[in-house]
Amino acid sequence: MKATRQLHELGQSLWLDNITRSLLDDGTLARYIAEDSITGLTSNPSIFDAAIGDGDAYDAGVHAKTLAGLSGEALFTELALEDLRRAADLFKPVFDATHQVDGWVSMEVSPLLAADTAGSIAAAKKIHAQGRRDNLFVKIPGTPEGVPAIEEAIFLGIPINVTLLFSCAHYQAVAEAYMRGIERRLAAGLDPKVGSVASLFISRWDVAANKQLPDELHNKLGIAVGQQTYRAYRELLASSRWQKLADAGALPQRLLWASTGTKDPSAPDTLYISAFAAPDTIDTMPEKTLHAFADHGQLHGVMAIDGGDADDTLAQISKAGVDIDALALKLQQDGADAFVKSWHQLLQRIADKASALADKSKGPALR
Template structure:
């Protein structure tokens, strides 16, 4: 059995952190499903920007939608929904067979709404309705302004992938927002089965400190942060508050590991997959990492529910001058800014292709 199959049997879902029209039209995504046990997919503005930049597979659709009078964000969301509904249909059998636990794809609201709670709530509802798929998450950042939008969207029945989480505390805020939304639905007599995941970004921690800590600590911070968050996740699922809503039919908001492609060429290319194996979680990986783990990855054990040595490792980073609380806030700000820039680049690229379509080769399968 491939290592990807072993992870699946352990209870961890493997999702692809990529979407391109080429993945769909060339049958690559179906092959990943069949051969690598891939059961879902995530996207973000950077992924779409690369997909549209790196080839001509979107040019005809851009010209068609331009002729229909669409432009800018409206045109982009038409393209994205075309791709993601096709992907959602591929994963629909998984979604149905798992009772809605697995088999999801994700579409992000405009990053320009990051500071606009009401605008985010409205956009999430609009995109969810436009997609007309039960297994499509709307991605909302777990920022200060995003937290109330998450609660409101869950209450409205919109499935949410909470993105841009970097710490245990940020995860807990997102989980509490999800719980409040579910509790409000129960109080209102509504179905509590609204899907959600909470996405912890991992490798960006190690990139941020790679030149600031001694060699023995390199590539260890992200995993320690993840272990700490996993402990909080397991504690929440064991809590009386969660047990109460679960008894009413609510589904867990699953913890998702994001940014799990290895950035350090000196580290193993399967580092964050092998280190973050855990039941009832998701690891969303770029193509290169997926292929590497399927080829030579090893399942070495599972994350300890008590956090393992996370606190000891984090204490070593503190002694090396790393303030993980301040860095978590910084990483979330920088992540939001990066998506904002990718969004502007994406819309500019679409505008350029709308007026002067480029001829190119079929897109390469890129990832962020």
């Protein structure tokens, strides 16, 4: 049995951390669904920046929307949602078969809103309405200002993928926000069934910490943080507070492993996929990592629900001089800043492309 199928049979959802128009047009995404057990996907500004900038797949769409009077964020949002609606339709059979647990796609609010609670809520409402797909998550970062926006969005019935989580404390804060949103819905007599995932970023920990650590502790911090967070996740699902919500019909906010491509060339290219084999979770992986795991990935058991050796590993890393709490804060801020940079690049790229296409359409060579 293919390794990707083994993970699926274990109870873990495998999602693709990518979307491009060519993936949809040439049938590659459909093939990943059929052959590699892919049951959802995620996107972010960096992914769309690369997708729109590479090749001409989006040229006709950019030109047509420019002629229709769209520009900037409005033009990008419609371009992205065209792709995500098509992907959502491919995953709709999974969404229906799993009763809304799986089969999701994700669209991010503007990264410029990471510190703007009210703006994030307004953007989430707009994307949710414009998306027109039941299996479309709106991504809101789990920043301090994002947490109340997440609670309010859940209360409003908007499915949310919480992004940019780096620590167990980050996860616990958004899990609380999710439960508060569901509890408010129940108190208001509303359906408690609102989808959500909490996305914990893994590999960036090791990129940041390896240079401060001895070789024997390289590439262990991200896994330890994940183990610690998985323990908290399992404890929450076993809690009486959650059981009460589940009994009322609420869906669990599933833990999602993000940033699972190996960044260290000296480490196995499937390191994080094998380490995070855990039921009732999601692993969203870049295409390169998906291909690697499908080709030669191996499972080495299931992640321990008690956190395994996470506490010992974190203690060793702290003793070696890494301030883990401070690094979590920095990683979240750096991640938000990186998405802002990609966002500005993306909008500039679209503007440049729109201008070039407009000039070309005026030229004598156009027939």
